[in-house]
Amino acid sequence: MARWQINLTVLWLGQFLVMGGMTMIIPFLPLYIQEMGVTDAHEVAMWSSVIFAGNFVTSFLFQPLWGGLADRYGRKVMLLRSGFGMAVVMTLMGFASDPLHLLLLRVMNGVISGFMPAAVALMSTNTPREKIGFAMGTLQSGGVAGSILGPFIGGLLAEWIGFRSIFYITGILLFCASLLALFLVKEKFDASAAQSKPKISLLQGFRELKQTRELPALYAVTFVIQFSMLSSMALIPLFVQELHGKGEMLAFYAGLVGSVTGFSNMIASPLLGRLSDRIGPVKILAFCLLGAAVSFIPQALVTNIWQLLAARFMLGIFMGGMLPSVQMLIRTYTPNGMESRSYSFNTSALSLGNMLGPVVGGVLSSSIGIKGLFVMAAVLLFANMLWVRKTLFHGGTKQRAG
Template structure:
């Protein structure tokens, strides 16, 4: 088997284990806070939000630093640094005694995270150009699969063994993913040559990358995309409650609605990635954004849970063509020797969208209701389409086309 295919298989498993492990805690985080001594529901909600967001705050700040070090010392080294570091931090969360212990550990976890951008950067550098879109789609499917099954497994296991052991299991899963990558992933990285290609500071790297107009455009697309997708997500259970005529099954329906887009995304990502290798990632990105607009608008007018499920399923198909196309385009336009920094800046953009999306959605819902959020998301995606058309859908030569 070709080396890039072996790397892809191993990193798919790694993405699945890391994302599955990271999301296993979601179903019971408020309950764990009760075990740590919190009693007031409002206090629990506040702490849960802060702790959940803490990971994204430090990830947003520190990803560019790890990207610089990956370009200097190798993507595999950063992959292992992140994997083994997160394994230790996640296991330590099971020893927390008070809520602020958990918050500090989440902040540390965000600081040292970076498995995903390192995996994407490594695959972008080692994959033949004609297969890059397909590979980005496969990686995305591994991440999505972990995100779907992680909360499910976390809820099932927590019922059997309690809350604290979940953190030890999560740490073990991430540790296993890191061991697998250490043993089987190979990277053709010439340290002396690569370090001399772009020996810039984090700020200097940003100054260099922003000279290529397509890259800031792609980072902007990522922020708007994540904001659009996540602004309505925390409100979906309340919307399901409004639509449902069967109060006894609201939790089940909310879970189904929440997972619909993930399931369709899982299968659509590799397919749309392969299509992007033939048609071009720019076209697939635009078509996926337009499709997402057409899926968001009906959600504002649905009258049954089943209609909402159908719209969310189709939305997931469109989502399958977005982030993989963005990652493929970043690899296309990034100068040689700066791949990891470019992907790390995009991960910072992803974290920024993850932070402000749910908060912004909650604030906007107070003025226009849950249905209005779907219209706002559609408008933001229309702006994304116009932005992509003006910045990417024009004749341009990749900055380093001759070197990759």
């Protein structure tokens, strides 16, 4: 195997474990809070929402800081910092005796997170240019696989070994993945040259990146993608119940509808990434945004579970080409030596979409319903496609600055 392929294999596993560990708590988080002594249903719901969101709030705030340090000291260092740090924090979650303890640990997890943008930056700067699309797509498939299987594995393990043991196992797996990265991932990085450059603040770094007008446009694209996708996500089980009724296998169908987009995404990401290496990421991004917008429309018109499954599967295919194309374009337009900082700002935009999408969707659902949210997502993604055409289609994709 070539060096970049070894890096990709190890980082794929790391992405899988990080996302799996972050989403594994979804099925049993309210039950874990009840085990801590909280019995009021409203309080349980409130704590569950705050604890789950806490990770994304601090991740949004701290990602640019870690990105700046990665550009000065290396991406592998940031990988290891995040991987070993999350292993410790995840293990400590198993010792939490109060919801406040769990909230503080989730907040801390967001502070020290950064494995994913560091992995993306490392792969983008240590992969042959003609293979970057494939590498970005494959790397995303690892995170998506973790997101899909995390809740499923978490639900199974909760039944077999109890809630607290899941955190211990996840911590151990993250520690092992970080050890693999320590010994197997290699990075070409001139630390002395990077540290000899003038030190700039986060605001100065953003101002410098903003001079390349395509980068803020790409951050906006990432935000709108996440916002659109997550605005209706929390309400999908209720929509499945509306279509299926309160009969048998309701939980199974709800889980299947929730995960089918991830499966098609995981399959499509490497294929679309390989195609973007041939025809360019801008075309793939515009095509996938349009396809995702179209895929949301039939979701507002379905009358049974199978129609919804087909529409969600189609949506996942187009999702598979969006974020990898954005990551490839960020690599294209970012000045040399600022790759990690640039990816970290994009991760902040992604975290902001993760936070605001469900909140705004929950508020709007009372007035327009989940079908209205599907239509809203279609409109936003179509507008996003027009934004991409306006800001990125101008005589082809230019070469990297710097």
